Amino acid sequence: MRQVLPTTLVMSDCTAALRQQLAAHAAACPAQAGLSEEFGQLLDAADNPFLRQRLAGHFTGSAWLVSADGQRALLMHHRKLGRWLQPGGHADGDTDLAAVALKEAQEESGLPALRLEDGRIFDLDRHWIPERGQVPGHWHFDVRYVVRCTGSERFTANAESLALAWREVSEIATDPASDDSLARMARRWSGRETS
Numbered sequence: 001m002r003q004v005l006p007t008t009l010v011m012s013d014c015t016a017a018l019r020q021q022l023a024a025h026a027a028a029c030p031a032q033a034g035l036s037e038e039f040g041q042l043l044d045a046a047d048n049p050f051l052r053q054r055l056a057g058h059f060t061g062s063a064w065l066v067s068a069d070g071q072r073a074l075l076m077h078h079r080k081l082g083r084w085l086q087p088g089g090h091a092d093g094d095t096d097l098a099a100v101a102l103k104e105a106q107e108e109s110g111l112p113a114l115r116l117e118d119g120r121i122f123d124l125d126r127h128w129i130p131e132r133g134q135v136p137g138h139w140h141f142d143v144r145y146v147v148r149c150t151g152s153e154r155f156t157a158n159a160e161s162l163a164l165a166w167r168e169v170s171e172i173a174t175d176p177a178s179d180d181s182l183a184r185m186a187r188r189w190s191g192r193e194t195s
Helices: 007-028 030-043 097-109 169-174 180-194
Strands: 058-066 072-078 088-090 114-129 138-149 161-168
Touching: 007 030, 007 114, 030 058, 030 114, 030 138, 058 097, 058 114, 058 180, 072 097, 072 169, 072 180, 088 097, 097 114, 097 138, 097 161, 114 180, 161 169, 169 180
Parallel strands: 058 138
Antiparallel strands: 058 072, 058 088, 072 161, 114 138
């Protein structure tokens, strides 16, 4: 018979795993150590930081979605924000942000053969989301993971994007029009691929 654990224990285990991932990321990427600490502090929030209703700031999960050869990344022209970004979205209560990143990449790209690269945090980004309709402005604490396309690269846009496009990682890294965090991830990926 399968034992059902109380929600608080499951949440505690998952947040402990995320806390370990953040510590490992801080060690591997010292430039983001301070940000890792901020994300760790969010885990201590009295109200659930994995829910979008927490307008003081909440976790999101994103995918640095790369081609099988690692030379290109799939970007989406975000309908609400009007910018080219990586696929990603709200956790909506899911404490496994790597699973959130993979799910969002699948939903937003329509690509059938995606896999989580290694489950380690690839990048962190804390960014402001402006007020929209009834939702006031708020902070996203975005945890990013590498997701690799292992099959067909024929994508299908969904309602969240105006367009999708495969772009050369080297172009993203040097394009002055690239979002700062995209350019940072492209530079980090380029360094990782050559090392």
